[in-house]
Amino acid sequence: FGFLPAQAVDVINSSKIVINSRYDIKNKIKMSSLSFLLEGQSFLDINAFWDKDLMGIQVPVIYDKYFVFDNNDVSSALRRFGLDIPIRRIILPSDLKEELKNKNNASPAPSEIRNILEDYISFLEENITEEQVSVSRNTSIESPAAPANEKYDVFTVKLAEEQFKAIASKTTEYLFSDKRFLNATLGQAYSMLGILMDAGYLDLAESIQGTSTYGLNEFFEPHGVQDLEKDFDERAEKLRQAFLDAIENTSFPGGFSMVVAVDKKDRKGTLASKTGNERERLYNLHSGQHFANIYITQEAGSNQDGKALIEIETQKLTGVGGSFTRINCENNFWPDFEALINTRKETDEDDKNKTMYTNHFLDIKLTCRELGMENENILIDIRREDRYGVSFNLPEISEFTVVNINTIDEDAVKNIQTEIQFSALRFILANQYLLDAFTVGD
Secondary structure: OOOOOHHHHHHHHOEEEEEEEEEEOOOOEEEEEEEEEEOOEEEEEEEEEEEOOEEEEEEOOOEEEEEEEEOOOHHHHHHOOOOOOOOOOOOOHHHHHHHHHHOOOOOOOHHHHHHHHHHHHHHHHHHOOHHHEEEEEEEOOOOOOOOOOOOEEEEEEEEOHHHHHHHHHHHHHHHHOOHHHHHHHHHHHHHHHHHHHHHOHHHHHHHHHOOOHHHHOHHHOOOOHHHOOOOHHHHHHHHHHHHHHHHHOEEOOOOEEEEEEOOOOEEEEEEEEEEOOOOOEEEEEEEOOOEEEEEEEEOOOOOOOOOEEEEEEEEEEOOOOEEEEEEEEEOOOOOOEEEEEEEEEEEEEEOOOOEEEEEEEEEEEEEEHHHOEEEEEEEEEEEEEEEEOOOOOOOOOOOOOEEEOOOOOHHHHHHHHHHHHHHHHHHHHHOHHHHHHHHOOO
């Protein structure tokens, strides 16, 4: 990508990531391997296993034994090797999902989401008058979802500024009084933050950024992230009031307009906003069953050649399980760029061998002339293989196969550190050409 030499892009495009996992949920054991392939050949493997709270990690090209430790006290194991990293536990995505269930805060069922939406639509119908809604019949619309020459019944909702602010404030009050909505949104995020906090990830973010985690958001006050489980209602109330204040202190020139085409699930919305001395922003939204487009423009400032523009267009690719996204930015405080992103997901299940195969493809084309990029292309290919309901054996745990970090003495730690340093150096020297690809110019 411009700031990367061409040979580095070639290296990335010829690489693949392969993930293999095996699960025994009943006995709480699992094994995983992460392989980096370069031009079809294995370049680097990382193997791991979990046996309840015991975890083992192996990087064969660096050290042939597994490092075994208590997954509830990872930071102590790391300190044995002079690493002061505050992570207390390693969490996988599957762990997050399971722990959310244990907190009785599982994702809401589709039927519950549907009920929330139906109740909210009823709320809007009660608060929007007939004078604010007009109907046009047999009308053509410009939309990727609408074939040419077809006619539709179109509903148009127009709200003046004060009417929109009143509806926005009532919507805020309504949603924050609905416990189902709070549990499905803030409750989920809140519980996830609590899990990450307990595992030490928020402390890690603080140490990296050099700022207190308390400053992440006022939502964590008055107790800060150290006590996320307390006073959820109090924090939700602070967030509700923040939304109401933002609505009150923001002007919406031209009010709000939305157009809905019946039977095509096609919606268009426009909104302008202005806060304090900032320049006016105009938001245009257009969505349908398989696409969503957002266009944001802002009036030109004294040091700008034209209006600031952000365009985000997404299109679901039918039949291939993927999507296309275009992001275009002009005259913002960052360099102008255009990114074309294709994603594709392929899945296949082998019932006989109880295996699920998943392939993720990411194709990025980026243009940023200020950084010397012109339609630069990078491909990322991730292949995942999950086996479930099959018997397997964990690596044998003995002095010949593992290093128990919790029990080895200081002399053994120093000897292992020396071995790792020499192995890492040999690995780097053997693959110097890869480092050169990323550091030596064309």
